[in-house]
Amino acid sequence: MTKEERLKKRHKAEKRFRFYGVVSILVALLFVLILVQNIFSKGSSAFKKTVINVEIFFDQELLEIKNGASENEIIEADFYDVAIESLIKAYPTKNLKEENQLLKLFSGDAEFEIKQAFLDNNNLIGKKINLNITASDDIDQLHKGNYPRDLPEDRRRISDFQLVIYDFLVENDKIGKNFNNYFFKNGDSRDPELAGIGGALVGSFYSILICLLLAFPVAVLASIYLEEFAPKNKITDFIEININNLAAVPSIVYGLLALQILLATIQLPRSTPLVAGITLALMTLPRIIIPCRASLKAVPPSIREGALAVGASKFQSVFHHVVPLALPGTLSGTIIGLAQALGETAPLILIGMVAFVVDIPSSPVDPSSSLPVQVYLWSESAERGFVEKTSATIMMLLSFLIVMNFLAVYLRQKFEKRWN
Amino acid sequence: MNFVLIFLITIFSLSLFFYGRSKTKSISIEKNIKLKALPKFYGYYLVLWCSIPALVFLLVWSLFEPIIIKTIIIETAANQGAIFDDKNEANLIYEKIKAIHLGTYFGDIDLILKESALSYAKFINLFTNSKVVLIFGIIISSVIYALNKIKNNNKARDDVERILKGLLFVSSLIAILTTLGIIFSLLFESIKFFSVINVFDYLFGTNWSPQRAFVRDASSITAEEYEDLKDAFGFIPLIAGTSFIAFIAMLVAVPVGLFSGIYMAEYASSKVRKFSKPIIEILAGIPTVVYGFFAALTVGPFFRQFGESLGLTVSSESALAAGLIMGIMIIPYVSSLSDDVINSVPQSLRDGSYAVGATKSETIKQVVIPAALPGIIGSVLLAVSRAIGETMIVVMAAGLAANLTINPLESTTTITTQIVMILVGDQEFDSPKTQSAFALGLTLFIATLILNYIAQRAVKKYREKYD
Numbered sequence: 001m002t003k004e005e006r007l008k009k010r011h012k013a014e015k016r017f018r019f020y021g022v023v024s025i026l027v028a029l030l031f032v033l034i035l036v037q038n039i040f041s042k043g044s045s046a047f048k049k050t051v052i053n054v055e056i057f058f059d060q061e062l063l064e065i066k067n068g069a070s071e072n073e074i075i076e077a078d079f080y081d082v083a084i085e086s087l088i089k090a091y092p093t094k095n096l097k098e099e100n101q102l103l104k105l106f107s108g109d110a111e112f113e114i115k116q117a118f119l120d121n122n123n124l125i126g127k128k129i130n131l132n133i134t135a136s137d138d139i140d141q142l143h144k145g146n147y148p149r150d151l152p153e154d155r156r157r158i159s160d161f162q163l164v165i166y167d168f169l170v171e172n173d174k175i176g177k178n179f180n181n182y183f184f185k186n187g188d189s190r191d192p193e194l195a196g197i198g199g200a201l202v203g204s205f206y207s208i209l210i211c212l213l214l215a216f217p218v219a220v221l222a223s224i225y226l227e228e229f230a231p232k233n234k235i236t237d238f239i240e241i242n243i244n245n246l247a248a249v250p251s252i253v254y255g256l257l258a259l260q261i262l263l264a265t266i267q268l269p270r271s272t273p274l275v276a277g278i279t280l281a282l283m284t285l286p287r288i289i290i291p292c293r294a295s296l297k298a299v300p301p302s303i304r305e306g307a308l309a310v311g312a313s314k315f316q317s318v319f320h321h322v323v324p325l326a327l328p329g330t331l332s333g334t335i336i337g338l339a340q341a342l343g344e345t346a347p348l349i350l351i352g353m354v355a356f357v358v359d360i361p362s363s364p365v366d367p368s369s370s371l372p373v374q375v376y377l378w379s380e381s382a383e384r385g386f387v388e389k390t391s392a393t394i395m396m397l398l399s400f401l402i403v404m405n406f407l408a409v410y411l412r413q414k415f416e417k418r419w420n
Numbered sequence: 421m422n423f424v425l426i427f428l429i430t431i432f433s434l435s436l437f438f439y440g441r442s443k444t445k446s447i448s449i450e451k452n453i454k455l456k457a458l459p460k461f462y463g464y465y466l467v468l469w470c471s472i473p474a475l476v477f478l479l480v481w482s483l484f485e486p487i488i489i490k491t492i493i494i495e496t497a498a499n500q501g502a503i504f505d506d507k508n509e510a511n512l513i514y515e516k517i518k519a520i521h522l523g524t525y526f527g528d529i530d531l532i533l534k535e536s537a538l539s540y541a542k543f544i545n546l547f548t549n550s551k552v553v554l555i556f557g558i559i560i561s562s563v564i565y566a567l568n569k570i571k572n573n574n575k576a577r578d579d580v581e582r583i584l585k586g587l588l589f590v591s592s593l594i595a596i597l598t599t600l601g602i603i604f605s606l607l608f609e610s611i612k613f614f615s616v617i618n619v620f621d622y623l624f625g626t627n628w629s630p631q632r633a634f635v636r637d638a639s640s641i642t643a644e645e646y647e648d649l650k651d652a653f654g655f656i657p658l659i660a661g662t663s664f665i666a667f668i669a670m671l672v673a674v675p676v677g678l679f680s681g682i683y684m685a686e687y688a689s690s691k692v693r694k695f696s697k698p699i700i701e702i703l704a705g706i707p708t709v710v711y712g713f714f715a716a717l718t719v720g721p722f723f724r725q726f727g728e729s730l731g732l733t734v735s736s737e738s739a740l741a742a743g744l745i746m747g748i749m750i751i752p753y754v755s756s757l758s759d760d761v762i763n764s765v766p767q768s769l770r771d772g773s774y775a776v777g778a779t780k781s782e783t784i785k786q787v788v789i790p791a792a793l794p795g796i797i798g799s800v801l802l803a804v805s806r807a808i809g810e811t812m813i814v815v816m817a818a819g820l821a822a823n824l825t826i827n828p829l830e831s832t833t834t835i836t837t838q839i840v841m842i843l844v845g846d847q848e849f850d851s852p853k854t855q856s857a858f859a860l861g862l863t864l865f866i867a868t869l870i871l872n873y874i875a876q877r878a879v880k881k882y883r884e885k886y887d
Contacts, residue, residue, distance in 0.1 A: 010779055013779075014780060016781075017781035018781065021683025023679070028676065028699070028700045028703060028748075029699055029700075032703065035706070222592035222594065225585075229589075239593070242595045243595045244876065249865065250868055251811065252809065252836050252840070253606070256839070256861040257601050257605050260608065260609065261605050289595070339705065340705075343708070344707070345707065345811070349840055350839075376709050376712070376815075397707060397710070
């Protein structure tokens with residue numbers, strides 16, 4: 001091999017090496033894109049729901065309530081017969097079997113939607129109005145194009161007759177899409193068209209709030225102690241080793257801790273944001289302490305010395321001068337820690353947040369779910385409608401995380417002083 | 421009740437603050453004494469003495485009250501003739517008594533339950549009353565103590581600062597308490613587990629199927645039953661599955677992470693770096709449940725279809741899918757750490773290499789990487805400990821059955837998956853099945869601790885070398 005050939009080979013190797021680097025970065029970028037694209041394409045349709053326009057006739061005889069009935073009487077009243085009688089007129093049916101199939105196109109909540117319309121408008125007795133009734137999950141998925149029509153009938157959830165009705169509704173422009181208010185308002189449900197993340201949102205909010213209230217003050221105080229006051233001795237070393245190790249303990253171990261200490265020993269109520277918040281706070285604490293200490297360390301000693309020189313006590317130099325200067329870094333570290341806590345799932349599963357909770361929690365001691373746990377729960381469900389709901393929940397979760405991370409970056413860039 | 425107490429303590433503290441501040445001020449003017457601190461510090465001093473002892477007492481009391489009441493009630497119920505075989509039934513009876521007291525119980529109420537509910541009400545009353553009395557006693561005595569101190573014109577600022585410093589110290593102790601809590605909660609149940617199952621049968625057993633363990637009473641197991649039980653709790657398939665999935669993950673994460681770390685440290689212009697580094701970090705910020713969803717619903721089925729088209733049978737919960745996605749999740753841990761490590765290799769080493777005519781890649785391969793090797797190994801070990809502790813991806817995308825296999829297309833299970841599977845839903849207390857989850861947790865905790873210790877040592881040693 002001549003010198004030139006060898007040089008050529010070495011230069012080729014150089015180029016190859018560089019190429020590997022570019023490829024690995026591209027692989028990572030590509031994956032982010034694929035993931036985001038995949039979630040968006042699956043989830044964005046969940047923000048709309050399919051509705052069927054039906055003419056509802058509030059028949060005096062079927063209603064059992066008089067004109068001028070009080071609101072409570074209306075809420076107590078049964079609207080089932082009115083609903084059924086009106087809904088079966090959406091398409092001419094021949095027999096009971098066909099009627100049943102027609103009724104299955106509407107969501108189980110149709111009766112309550114009709115009642116709500118009755119409450120919202122005055123004096124509907126004996127009158128007819130056109131209402132948009134939420135469609136069942138099967139029709140919803142069909143209308144959104146997520147459901148294949150060309151399967152043989154016995155492998156489809158929708159019968160041939162229902163397809164005929166569907167085509168009839170489309171032709172007459174009776175079917176459309178509305179904003180999916182249920183998705184944000186409702187708690188969990190067995191029916192995908194009624195299931196929402198309202199409960200999970202509130203649960204996550206309470207958990208993170210409790211986590212913030214517990215973890216932030218303790219983390220700030222602990223890092224002030226370690227950075228400014230702690231003497232160099234064995235206890236301090238031991239505390240530091242503990243903090244570093246705790247930051248690397250798998251999150252599921254915190255779940256076991258919560259199960260044994262918070263639930264079994266102290267007997268706090270299971271499945272509640274209170275327990276979730278405490279667990280997340282214990283988990284986030286070391287992860288907040290580390291950036292807090294870094295930002296305290298970044299404040300130059302001249303600040304402390306200046307304060308001490310004009311007669312401030314050690315305490316005054318720290319709390320009047322160092323801490324305010326370190327605050328932006330501290331806050332941004334806390335927000336990033338909270339963002340991690342918001343996406344944490346495993347410990348919450350262990351403390352029983354996987355329970356099926358329909359009601360929206362009204363306080364931190366009510367059983368509840370949380371956003372990531374809701375993702376886990378729905379992803380285990382077989383119904384097609386839940387795939388879209390899961391992806392949409394992930395979209396909500398990711399957008400919260402993005403907002404929090406941007407806030408952290410903003411705080412740091414806007415308020416943090418550069419010292420050199 | 422607790423909220424009322426906290427509210428009252430706050431009110432007292434606030435009024436004491438204003439009282440202390442104005443009183444010292446007026447006295448100093450009246451009697452013309454020089455105060456040893458600013459008047460507000462006397463206020464702070466009173467506040468601290470008023471609130472801290474009372475709040476600490478309230479916290480400790482609230483932690484122990486339910487346990488003590490429960491023990492007393494269960495004992496009195498037993499004395500009155502209530503029959504329960506084990507802890508579960510005792511718990512159930514206790515819950516019933518509580519529900520009767522709150523008026524939310526709608527079942528049959530027999531005499532014993534009724535009596536117990538009455539005595540429960542009595543105890544609750546007694547405890548609440550004594551709590552209130554004790555708290556007021558504490559507040560009064562500590563405030564009197566503080567007022568006495570103030571009368572003698574103490575150095576209030578120094579005292580306040582001393583108390584606050586103690587508070588700072590206590591907050592930093594919480595880290596130690598958490599570690600202790602973890603160790604105790606894991607050890608407590610694990611010891612119970614290992615008193616039933618031999619440690620060696622657990623560590624070297626090759627069969628894991630805890631659902632077979634139907635034993636209600638762990639204390640009286642015959643030798644025959646034990647033979648059956650010991651076969652249910654073999655750790656080998658779990659550690660094999662865990663390491664296997666972690667290995668697949670590292671096959672993805674190490675080359676991709678290392679090469680992107682090298683590229684960013686050595687080649688990339690600051691513009692490219694500024695843009696690509698945060699995007700790779702995004703991978704670390706995505707919640708793992710999202711990766712799990714993606715692995716289970718997109719990657720798993722994709723691999724199965726792809727395998728079918730090649731004539732292979734691929735499980736839809738294959739180790740490959742879980743490992744691959746886990747590997748992608750771990751890329752940023754490897755890349756940013758190795759980026760840091762490579763950046764701290766002194767420039768003089770590179771310059772020396774260039775001076776003898778090496779190309780950039782040769783310098784990296786033969787000088788920079790060997791110099792940075794301990795740090796790189798440390799970062800890889802940290803990534804491995806991430807991988808074995810990772811839960812959601814494997815729970816959603818890997819299998820549940822413990823297969824001893826090295827075929828990446830089959831499903832296997834991991835330690836974390838089994839912990840979740842055992843503890844989700846209704847748990848029987850005191851059954852070896854529930855306890856085994858804690859034994860698994862302990863094993864996991866120790867494994868990650870050792871890995872982290874080695875990794876941190878390696879990185880630290882390396883840093884010291886070039887400082």
